[in-house]
Amino acid sequence: MNYGRELLKDVEGYVPGEQLNRPDIIKLNTNENPYPPSPKVLEAIRALTDDALRKYPDPVSLAFRSACAERYGCESADWIIAGNGMDELLSLVLRTFVDPGDTVVATYPTYSLYEILCALHGSPLEYIDLDDDLQLAEDMYVARGRLCFLTRPNAPTGVAAPRADVERLCESFPGIVVIDEAYADFADDNCLDFPARFPNAIVMRTFSKSFSLAGMRIGVAIARPALIREFLKTKDSYNMDAVSQAAGLASMQDYDWQQENVAKVRATRTRLRAALIERGFDVPVSQSNFLLAHWAGEPAAKGIFEALRERGILVRYFNARRLTNALRITVGTDAECDALLTGLDAIIGDAGA
Ligand SMILES: Cc1ncc(COP(=O)(O)O)c(C=O)c1O
Structure with a gap:
C-alpha cells in the first residue's frame, strides 16, 4: 500500500546531492547564480x-x-x-x-x-x-x-x-x-x-x-x-x-555585490542569446537569468537535453505542452556558456542555421 501522496513534484530538473558539487558538471538547469554570494x-x-x-x-x-x-x-x-x-x-x-x-x-x-x-x-x-x-x-x-x-x-x-x-x-x-x-x-x-x-x-x-x-x-x-x-x-x-x-x-x-553579479549575468545573457540564435534557436528576449531556447531541428530538444547531460552539462527540459520543443538554459559564467555552445555544436552539427 502507498501511504504517501502520489509523487507530484517533478524532479527532472534536480540532481542528486552527490552530483551537486562535482566540478566536472556544468549546472545550468535550476537558475542558480554562477557567482558566489558576498x-x-x-x-x-x-x-x-x-x-x-x-x-x-x-x-x-x-x-x-x-x-x-x-x-x-x-x-x-x-x-x-x-x-x-x-x-x-x-x-x-x-x-x-x-x-x-x-x-x-x-x-x-x-x-x-x-x-x-x-x-x-x-x-x-x-x-x-x-x-x-x-x-x-x-x-x-x-x-x-x-x-x-x-x-x-x-x-x-x-x-x-x-x-x-x-x-x-x-x-x-x-x-x-x-x-x-x-x-x-x-x-x-x-x-x-x-x-x-x-x-x-x-x-x-x-x-x-x-x-x-x-x-x-x-x-x-x-x-x-x-x-x-x-x-x-x-x-x-x-x-x-x-x-x-x-x-x-x-x-x-x-x-553593490549583488548588482555587480547581476550586471555580469545580464551581459552573458545577451551574448548567449545571440550565439543560440546564430545556431538556429528561437529565443525570446529574456529579463531573467535564463533563456528559453526553442528548437525545431534534429535531434529534437529532448535528444539535445539528453546528449548534453551525457557530456555533464545540465539544462532543463519540460515534458509539457508548448515546451517540448524547448530547453531552458540558466545563464552561467562565460566559460560555462562557452562549454554549452561547444557541446551544442557537437550535438546539432549542421542541423542548425
Ligand atoms: C518563479 C519562481 N518563483 C519562486 C522560486 C523559489 O524560490 P526559492 O528558492 O526562494 O524557494 C523559484 C525558484 O526557482 C522560481 O523560479
Missing part, C-alpha cells in the same frame, strides 16, 4: 555566537525585514514578511488567503510549483494560456478566483509582462494577485511599488537567484500591513533560522 555573508555567518544557535531565532526576523523595507522603499518592516525561501511563502499565501475549493488562476506556462501547491491545498488551478508572443491574453482580465499567481519575469519563458498589463490585472482581478519577482533583479524594471498602489498586490522575492543564496533558503513577500498581519498569523513560529536571518541581512547590506 563575502560579507560568510563573515556574518562566522560571527554568529554559540548563543545565536542555542536560542530560538527572532520569530519575526525584524532586523532583516527592516533592511528589506529600506531597500525596497517600504515605510516599515510591517510591509514585509520573511520566510524559508520563496517556496515557503508561496505555500503560505494559499494557507492564509485561499480556502480549499477556491479557484486559483495562473498563466500557462508558468512556474510549475503553483500547480503542485494548489493540488496539495485542494484548490482548482485555472490556467490561462499566454498568447503567441508569450504575453498575457485578454482572458486574464476577466478571470475570477480567490488568488492569481503571476510570475514576472515569467518562468520558464523569461519574458516580462509590461507593467501596464500587471496594473490592469490588479485592477480587474477580484482576489489577491501574487507577483512572483524571483527573477526581477535581472530585469529592466519591477513592480515593487504595486503593494502601495493596489490593496490586493503581493510582491514576492527570493534570495536564491540574484543574491546567490539558494543554499540558504531566504524569501520575502511585500504587501500592505493588513495582509502581512494575516500572513504572520499562519506562518510557523520560527520560519526563518538565525543563520538565514544573518545571511539575508548581510547580503542586503552589501547590495
Whole structure:
C-alpha cells in the first residue's frame, strides 16, 4: 500500500546531492547564480555566537525585514514578511488567503510549483494560456478566483509582462494577485511599488537567484500591513533560522555585490542569446537569468537535453505542452556558456542555421 501522496513534484530538473558539487558538471538547469554570494555573508555567518544557535531565532526576523523595507522603499518592516525561501511563502499565501475549493488562476506556462501547491491545498488551478508572443491574453482580465499567481519575469519563458498589463490585472482581478519577482533583479524594471498602489498586490522575492543564496533558503513577500498581519498569523513560529536571518541581512547590506553579479549575468545573457540564435534557436528576449531556447531541428530538444547531460552539462527540459520543443538554459559564467555552445555544436552539427 502507498501511504504517501502520489509523487507530484517533478524532479527532472534536480540532481542528486552527490552530483551537486562535482566540478566536472556544468549546472545550468535550476537558475542558480554562477557567482558566489558576498563575502560579507560568510563573515556574518562566522560571527554568529554559540548563543545565536542555542536560542530560538527572532520569530519575526525584524532586523532583516527592516533592511528589506529600506531597500525596497517600504515605510516599515510591517510591509514585509520573511520566510524559508520563496517556496515557503508561496505555500503560505494559499494557507492564509485561499480556502480549499477556491479557484486559483495562473498563466500557462508558468512556474510549475503553483500547480503542485494548489493540488496539495485542494484548490482548482485555472490556467490561462499566454498568447503567441508569450504575453498575457485578454482572458486574464476577466478571470475570477480567490488568488492569481503571476510570475514576472515569467518562468520558464523569461519574458516580462509590461507593467501596464500587471496594473490592469490588479485592477480587474477580484482576489489577491501574487507577483512572483524571483527573477526581477535581472530585469529592466519591477513592480515593487504595486503593494502601495493596489490593496490586493503581493510582491514576492527570493534570495536564491540574484543574491546567490539558494543554499540558504531566504524569501520575502511585500504587501500592505493588513495582509502581512494575516500572513504572520499562519506562518510557523520560527520560519526563518538565525543563520538565514544573518545571511539575508548581510547580503542586503552589501547590495553593490549583488548588482555587480547581476550586471555580469545580464551581459552573458545577451551574448548567449545571440550565439543560440546564430545556431538556429528561437529565443525570446529574456529579463531573467535564463533563456528559453526553442528548437525545431534534429535531434529534437529532448535528444539535445539528453546528449548534453551525457557530456555533464545540465539544462532543463519540460515534458509539457508548448515546451517540448524547448530547453531552458540558466545563464552561467562565460566559460560555462562557452562549454554549452561547444557541446551544442557537437550535438546539432549542421542541423542548425
Ligand atoms: C518563479 C519562481 N518563483 C519562486 C522560486 C523559489 O524560490 P526559492 O528558492 O526562494 O524557494 C523559484 C525558484 O526557482 C522560481 O523560479
